[in-house]
Amino acid sequence: MKKPIQKKWWFWLIVVIIVGGIFGNKDEEKTEKEAVAATEVSAPAETKSETVVAEKSATKSEEVKVAKENVKKQEDKNLEIPGTLGMTPEEFRKSFNKRADELNNSKLKIGKKLNIETGPAQDVFQYMTTDYIGIAGSVNKADGSLRDVMMIGQGNGTLSSGTDLVLTIGLVILATNPDLPSKAVGNVLDDLGILNEGVDWTTINESSELNGIRYRITGSDAIGIMFSASDAKEK
16 A cells, blocks of 8 residues: 555545445254163063163263253353344345446455354454455354444545545445435435545544444544444444
8 A cells, every 4th residue: 555545635525526426415752761661671581770770871861961952052042142234244245246236336346255264252254345445244153144344445545546435335334224225325424424524534433323233434544444334232
């Protein structure tokens, strides 16, 4: 990268004008204990002590089985879903690409199936749409749903890179709100202060909620622009 995001307000004003023209304004098996009882009937010569041993063995085996089942149930219970966007990563990818096609902007599409990497608490993915724009997300282990998604980008000093950043923000909004008309994106951008004249992209820190999704944008002189979409119910 040649240079962090432009700080001059007029640069972003031009970007906003360009983007504004696109988005608009506003399962029965028997138990082993039963099997032992059946063996007693078919083999009456068996001694009482042998029967007792077999019954104890069956009882112990059943106890182990129940214990394992209880452990699994507890593990499943521990797999909580702190938040969800109500879609899988693949559904997000398809929705994102569909919206990009509608805007005749194929270069920003997520071109291939996302590679989900296993994590200790959440699974994750990341994908670079351009040399300076990346999309990352976390996935709930319990049901495979997308917990949240984030775009991180930093312009290279050109007008096209700034436009791509704002367009990608719009695509994330549309992908996570599939029924939202394209022109309604302008309202969200306005709520986030992105359309404000003289906005400082290195210090911006705003959030907005729409249809149960929380959108947040933050700026950093070192990292660039970070735009996220998460469950509004998640604290």
